[in-house]
Amino acid sequence: MRVYIGTYTGPKSRGIYIAAFNLVSGRLGRPTLAASTPSPSFLALHPKLPVLYAVGETSQLGPNKEGAVSAFRIEAQSGELTFLNREPSGGRGPCHLSVDSGGKWVLVANYSSGSIAVLPVEPDGRLGAARTIMQHHGSSVNAKRQAGAHAHFITTDPSDSFVLACDLGLDKVLVYRFDRLTGALTPNIPGAAVLEAGSGPRHLAFRPDGRRVYVVSEMASTVTAFDYDPERGALHQFQTVSTIPRDFGGDNIAAEVAVHPSGKFLYASNRGHDTIAVFRIDPATGMLTPVEYQSSWGKTPRHFAIDPTGRWLLAANQDSDRIVVFRINQRSGRLRPTGQVVDVGAPACVLFSAPKL
Secondary structure: OEEEEEEOOEOOEOEEEEEEEOOOOOOEOOOEEEEEOOOOOOEEEOOOOOEEEEEEOOOOOOOOOOOEEEEEEEOOOOOOEEEEEEEEOOOOOEEEEEEOOOOOEEEEEEOOOOEEEEEEEOOOOOEOOOOEEEEOOOOOOOOOOOOOOOEEEEEEOOOOOEEEEEEOOOOEEEEEEEOOOOOOEEEEEEEEEEOOOOOOEEEEEEOOOOOEEEEEEOOOOEEEEEEEEOOOOEEEEEEEEEOOOOOOOOOOEEEEEEEOOOOOEEEEEEEOOOEEEEEEEOOOOOOEEEEEEEEOOOOOEEEEEEOOOOOEEEEEEHHHOEEEEEEEOOOOOOEEEEEEEEEOOOEEEEEEEOOOO
16 A cells, blocks of 8 residues: 655655555555655545646646646556646645546635636546636635635535535535536535534545535534435534543644544544544434544644555644554544654645555
């Protein structure tokens, strides 16, 4: 198994790194540079081709000061990355991207400009110019952080019928109908799920059955649970829980959220408290119950990833320049540090990848 690590480029990082990961022992090898590229803070894999996509979280790449999305071919033997092409992201400060299940479209969220875009994928994995760009409008109660729209996450639902986009600036998860043939987005009815004012929704995760969605809110340090209607693209809120313990009095902003492949557990990262919060998911109701708050063994766990077998979690501690490996207890969901720690500058995204033959 390979692990790709997206970073913020700077004194200790030059782009995307690759490391070998042993699914049996949990051993993570020493990362080496796979591709030099500016601030690839989020990565995504093509579902069928040996191609990796990365945002360039900067506003200085495109012809109109836009950010960009880059495509890289994954070399079969080494896993190293060969640059294919780069396209403008349709806005400033792209921070998240995903690929539809058919591998025909790359979807991008642009934080600074509050826009989302859909880019076509060519037969060899290269990107075409954006077919659709949707500009979000509005604001919310935090004058400093929510004076305008800030798209932070975008994904298709499991059927590729709808697109869901978290907007931190609007306190909304916007929902669009998605045309898989043309890449067009049309505002859905209902058009959004509205979270508590000042929450700052950041990322979301579907439960494997596709019927429940969990949204982590950066500013409120919460996870909000929704029932999801796949026929209408509608979200119905039923619970909100804190990602930090009640007795914590410091500053915290939540970051990533993920559901265990079994659907039994949910994980969310805290920057400030510097922990991974673990929750048990009730199989019948989808309700969350806190299990533990495990130290991330570093500072500012911006992102983490669970391997496909569900046995290991890798936490990317951005401000301490380290990836830490945890073993997942299959019965309780609890995390146990393995002692495996590797150094990489400003890690922002961890992506597991099985070699494609």
